[in-house]
Amino acid sequence: MSIERLNAQCVSCLLNKHLKNIPDSFSSAKKLGYMQGILKIIGNADVCMSAPEIVEQIDKFKQSFCENDSFSQIKDFYNNLLLGVEKDIEANIENSHNPLETAVKYAMAGNFIDFGAMESVDEQILKETLQNAEKIVINKAELEGFENEIIKAENIVYLTDNCGEIVLDKLLIKQILKINNSLKINVIVRGEPVLNDCTVDDACQVGLDKLVAVSGNGTAIAGTVLEKISLEAKGLIDNADLVISKGQGNFETLHHCGKNIYYLFLCKCEMFAQRFGVPKFTGVFINDGNLF
DSSP, X not given: OOOOOOOHHHHHHHHHHHHTTOOTTSOHHHHHHHHHHHHHXXXXXXXXXXXXXXXXXXXXXXXXXXXXXXOHHHHXXXXXXXXXXXXXXXHHHHTSSOHHHHHHHHHHHGGGOOTTTSSOOOHHHHHHHHHTGGGOOOOHHHHHHHHHHHHHOSEEEEEOOBTTHHHHHHHHHHHHHHHOTTOEEEEEEOSSOOTTBOOHHHHHHTTGGGTSEEEEOSOOOSSOOTXXXXXXXXXXXXXXXXXXXXXXXXXXXXXXXXXXXXXXXXXXXXXXXXXXXXXXXXXXXXXXXXXX
């Protein structure tokens, strides 16, 4: 059954983001061609396409006008920034009443580092978000179900999102392995650079590859489109007892897919805030089977 993943709010956001950032150096004719191309891509998008899929098409189109923005320095900066506080956060997790719950909260807080949903990341707000991570409220029933799934699982797939936050993903994975040390965990990252999303090189930079197996998904889509990722990545997901999905992009491309997925992210745009009936930057931790 096809799922309608596109909506008016997504279209409005895509238009605003990609039409207002036209380089000043473009001639009037070039600006017109650029705008018409963006409008054509969005206008021809099928309602079953997710926003991350449309953005991939826009990025390919933009390459004929100018080089896409490189996020390599941004990714390196936030990986190192979070590596710098990794030991302190890990100590907070270990000393907490419920280390798994606390690790989930920190991993959720790290999802603030998103240059796709937001135009910029305020470092001071990020610092405050991490400082207040343990105050995040998580549904107890959802957490209990998650822990029970970990205990009985044989293999788990962990879908990452952004650089920087992958350091906190690593700390969550450590706690998962303490609950079930016979688990096989496969971390799947983006197959090619896109925004500030994590690739294999980025995961290796923070030492994630020394803890679990890490592989790319074969695409440059800022999400996980099951019909487009590599056969290897699709096989890992299909055979997993449990999938942990980080970030809005993965949620947009996977929700209601029927798999045993726990979504973990911050609501960073109005559409997500309205969908879940919460203020912006509220954390969401929910199983696909419990979505409304």
